[in-house]
Amino acid sequence: MTILTLARRKAAALLSSPPSQNPFINNSKVAYYVSSRNMTSDSSENDVIVIGGGPGGYVAAIKAAQMGLKTTCIEKRGSLGGTCLNVGCIPSKALLHSSHMYHEAKHSFASHGVKFSNVEIDLPAMMAQKDKAVSGLTKGIEGLLKKNKVNYVKGWGKFLSPSEVSVDTIDGGNTVVKGKNIIVATGSDVKSLPGITIDEKRIVSSTGALALSEIPKKLIVIGAGYIGLEMGSVWCRLGSEVTVVEFAPDIVPTMDSEVRKQFQRSLEKQKMKFKLKTKVVSVDSSGDSVKLTLEPAEGGEQFILEADVVLVSAGRIPFTEGLQLEKIGVETDKGGRILVNERFATNVPGVYAIGDVIPGPMLAHKAEEDGVACVEYLAGKEGHVDYDMVPGVVYTHPEVAYVGKTEEQVKALGVAYRVGKFPFLANSRAKAIDDAEGIVKILAEKETDKILGVHIMAPNAGELIHEAAIALQYGASSEDIARTCHAHPTMSEAVKEAAMATYDKAIHI
Known part of the structure; x- marks a missing residue:
């Protein structure tokens, strides 16, 4: 069944269902401009309220307004764009x-x-320069809300009922916002570790790591995921001696293992050090340096590492603090994620959730897709998000990007498959600019040649991956990419050559 046929069937089913079953979801933080410092109430009811002004929330709010729905967005930070x-x-x-x-x-x-x-x-x-970029973009989003006539309330929102949100505004007042549909899009927060207190000075989260006042001589990163590797890479380039401590046996567990090994070797060549299968027992910041007591993950002799700064980057957790979800009976799982159906509706009628507060990849672009789809469902149209088609990118140098299945996942499914690879050492553009480290790896079903996954390690892998994302979304074969003319000389030719190697043979190797 094609995507278009599936969408038509879903749309027909949706249009025949009662309005109460058309869920609307948004993943932003709602905020209003309120001048009064006393309790006020907006007597006019909104079609949609979005709590949270991050990538999911502000996108959902704009999309709702574009679809003719009266919309309010509530954001506690006072600056749109969320954590991202x-x-x-x-x-x-x-x-x-x-x-x-x-x-x-x-x-x-x-x-x-x-x-x-x-x-x-x-x-x-x-x-x-970093702060200027952030400031300009946040103001730009505020301008987009205004352009699309989204009511923007700056303050901390919490549920009074499934149709009312009380907002403690940042100017010290309070207002109650009423709406037919409320979307929770409050994003995620840093995951803490037992016995470690983040002071954002010497023991920092990613927030503190973005604002260090001097370059640490020694930096220890706890966690070898996207954020830890990216921030470790920043300070390593600037001269810090960086050691990454990871409890698991591998870095970035969602990455294809073959590409992961090449990636780790590349980072090690850049002088990043790794201590994998290592447990953090305790952290002592009472002295001149921060001392970490470590031991093997499986148990064994303890040892100490010292650093000027320690970055805690052990993942993120849904942020629902202060929303009073329990007051209206919204169900969550053991990890604190809000449980929703395929249309982002919670168990409470009229209440929806999107982005990092629900199951799925904790990525800004996933939240945006959630927000658009949720609003489309709410407006009686057909929404679409496929979490298996969400690309991931690690923005180090080289970058690593991937979409679809890893080779390990394909093997676990028991699917007969082919693999095609092409190194950037054989790509003319990469050689011309003397930046040829990396590889393209494509996995395709053996019988049909349908692409199952694409993995790229390259200087601009985050841009190259979207050709693959479109191919997977439309069920393309490796031959489809191989027979598509690619401009020469470009990095993207490596994707074409890898596709050629998947269904037949590459030319330039």
Whole structure:
């Protein structure tokens, strides 16, 4: 069955169902401009209230307004964009780019004929550039809400009932916002570890790691996931001695194992150190340095590592604090995630949830898709999100991006498959710019040649992966990509060659 046919059938079923069964979901934090410091109430009822102004929430609010629904967005931070824009995706990418520029200037420019006597780091200027990017984008989102006539309330929202949200506004007042449908899009928070107190100075979360006032001589990163590796990469490039401590036997467990091994070797060449299968027993910050007591994950002799700064990056948890979900009876799982159906509806009629507060990948782009689909369902249309087709990207250098199944997952499914690979060492554009570390790996079903997964390690893998994402979404074969003309010379030719290697043979290797 094609995607289009499936969508038509779902739409027909949805349009024949009663309005009460058309769920609407949004993953942002709602906020209003309220001048009064006393209790007020908005007597006019909204079609949609979104609690949370992050990627899921503000996107859902804008989409709802575009569909003619009266919409209010409530955001406690007073700055739109959520964790992603304010203290996550955007500032980290700014620092990743700035630190990469410094690293290139120091280590690579001379080989390209660009020489100068000295290269210095101006950390305050680097941080100012990051802050400027964040400020400009948050203001841009606020402008989009205004353009689309979304009512924006700045404050902390909590449920009074399934149709009422009390907002403690950031100016000290309180207002009650009423709505037919309420979408919880409050995102996620840093996962803490027992016995470790984050002070955002010497023991930091990703938030603190984005705002260090000086470059630490030694940095220990607890956790070898996306965030830990990216932030470790930033400070490693700037001169820190970085050690990554991970309880699991591998870095980034969602990554294809073959690509993961190449990726780890690449990071080790950049002088990042790894202590895998290692447990953090305790952290002592009482002295001049922070001391971590560690031991093998399976038990054994303890040892101590010292650092100037420790980054706790052990994952994230749904953020639902203060929402009073229990007051209206919203069900959650053991991990605190809000349980929803395929249309993002909770067990409480009129209440929905999207993004990081529900099961699924904790990624900004997944939250955005949730927000759009939820609102489309709410408006009586057909929404669509396929969590198996959500791409993942680690924004180090080289980047690693992937979509679909890993080879391990395909094997576990018992599917007969083919593998095609192509190294960037054989890609003319990569060789021309002297940045040829990496590989493209494609997995396809043996009988039908349907693509099952694509994994890319390359300088701009995060951009290259979307050709694969579209291919998987439309059920393409590796031959479909191989027979599509790609411009020369480009990095994307490596994807074409890997596709050729999957169904037949590559040309340039």
